Amino acid sequence: MPTPESILKSIFGYDTFKPLQREIITNVQARRDTLVVMPTGGGKSLTYQVPALLFDGLTVVVSPLIALMKDQVEQLNALGVPAVFLNSSLSQEEYQANMDSVKSGQSKLLYVAPETLLTPRIYSLLSALKLDLLAIDEAHCISEWGHDFRPEYRQLVDVRRKFPSAVCMALTATATPRVRADIAASLGFTQSNEFLASFNRENLFIEVAPKREPIAQTLRFLENFKDQSGIIYCFSRKQVDELAATLARHKYSVRPYHAGLEDSDRRRNQEAFIRDDAQIIVATIAFGMGINKPNVRFVIHFDLPKSIESYYQEIGRAGRDGLPAHCLLLYSYGDASKIRYFIDQKEEPERSASYQHLDAMTRYAEGNICRRKPLLSYFGETFAQENCGTCDNCNSEPADQQDITVAVQKLLSCVKRSGERFGAAHVVDILLGSKNEKIEKYRHHELSTYGIGRELTKSQWMHLSRQLVERGLLNQEPTYRVLSVTDKGLEMLKSREQILGQINEAKKSERASARIKSSLDSEYDRSLFALLRNRRKELADESGIPPYVVFSDKTLVEMAMYFPQGRESLLNISGVGKVKFERYGMPFLEIIKEYCRSNKIDEKFKAPAREKDDAGRRYMTVGDAYNSGESVQSLMKQYNVSADTILNHLARFIMAGNPLRSAEDLIALSNLDPDQQMAIFKAFDKHGSDMLKPVYDAMGGKVNYDELRILRLCYLCEKR
Ligand code: ADP
């Protein structure tokens, strides 16, 4: 009997499920309708593909994008899974052949566009078959509140009604509660089970750098990513063309992509990128929908994105394969003003909404706390870690704190004197004693604060003003970014107490790039990787598929890390299932063996996944998994350990200073009544929670240690 685990290993070649995948599959197997919300790269496809292989009947996958359907079917076929798609891109013959393969029961999965699914032809095809699972991909298209509403999606509820025995899944990477509720309501999910994964993408290094000499900065950045795929987003078509030409002059293999190009050119450029024929794509935001390329190693925002949501979506295209990827945003105050100028031309209410988006974006870019905090909080998630370790701010050395009292007083009084009607740039111009039209016009050269700040540079003053906004001494109104002095600021002015802060911005960007590069370098043999990559490209071109369909970068990286030289050890590599081994295993084994022979390298042992995470740090993995929504039961299963062990891990996790999601799931494990629980909490208050024995004694030995362990955890969880 195949199980989800055996299918994961033998077909997909993976050792462990990603967070929530196992729970979702269990839920679908139990034929409960399921809503899956996971970020890009979270592994949504597998959650319907595995059940599809476990059910006897057919699985229909609804997908709005022709390119994505083709990609998914290619990937499944490469794994030896019979799957086909039906859409308008097929010729008559191909269409009929695919219909036949579904009719004969040969295909396990059928991918269709929603409008195709609604045709009588498909209806009658499906009516003659056993339909077990209806999976609706990109399910946010059903909601008018989503960013990509498609009316055909609304009618999917009819399809559901026609096939009442099929379990239904809706999958999306759009996390807002409103869209979520809309999806469940439109599909008539009665006992809707929602699975909401964390939107934190741990493998993305997130960086914002001041945009000074953007071309030079980009070229410097690219030096660390020789031969690696990446996307560069620009604001305008013109900028796309210019930058693409510049990079081409510097001998990069690069293609432009924007709505001004001919359809055929656009398609060709996109295809070249997907097939690793072009390394870099320079694009407007028109690029990205329907791109499934997993090995995008960097995303550069050459200009400021228009909202946090689109920024998150765009950087989300990096590192789908789970390997480290780098996201760089080049930010300048001037870019923000440029966008503000465009927004000014818009009509209400769009204008106000755009201002708010821009304001959130500039706050994000100018902030100096962990980048993950504002990003995730935008999606309603709290990022509790102090230091994520993989953003620029968490990697910058704190700049020296200096006495900035006098400078603060100058800045605050200049804001006040000029009437609290101007943005930071103008206020700083006054302090610096600049001569310009605006100063003349408002007679600001007559203010007592005119020219009193020449000891600092413009960028130092700007940096200072951002700190004061962050500390709540200045208020910045979102639309025109007008500064005013807050009550707290006024008090500070009066009290004349000493203020510490930074005059200069923290130094960080170049070092951060170097860091991520070296972390990638040390782990695997680059020369072997390059050889494997070339072979992959040849094999892919022979069968006319993208290279990542043969093997992912992650799979090649593991090969270049462990040097597998036999069947068993190659099957042990992540992403090598039985069919892929048979199809592609030999050519890769030959290269590895030859390379190891001539370089005198031995095969390295790859520990089975379970033992891979260092046991000493297991409590961190367990704690993080629990916080991302895993239950104690699922963790027990995953690690094949008792509840006690999981509870002990969680206790260590808490004691190491990490907050735990909530005690609700934990208290449910206790068999005591609320009064008894209360008494035990009081005993912890009295005797402390480091040791259980004193509390055990205090309860007269009547409560067993298992209970005490559960309640200690709840106690610690609540106390923090
Ligand atoms: P999404 O649709 O959520 O963006 P995908 O389904 O495309 O994500 O999965 C992203 C990548 O992760 C794919 O390359 C996929 O093969 C891989 N993947 C999915 N599940 C696992 C797993 N359990 N272990 C390792 N890799 C996985």
Ligand code: ZN
């Ligand atoms: Zn961080």
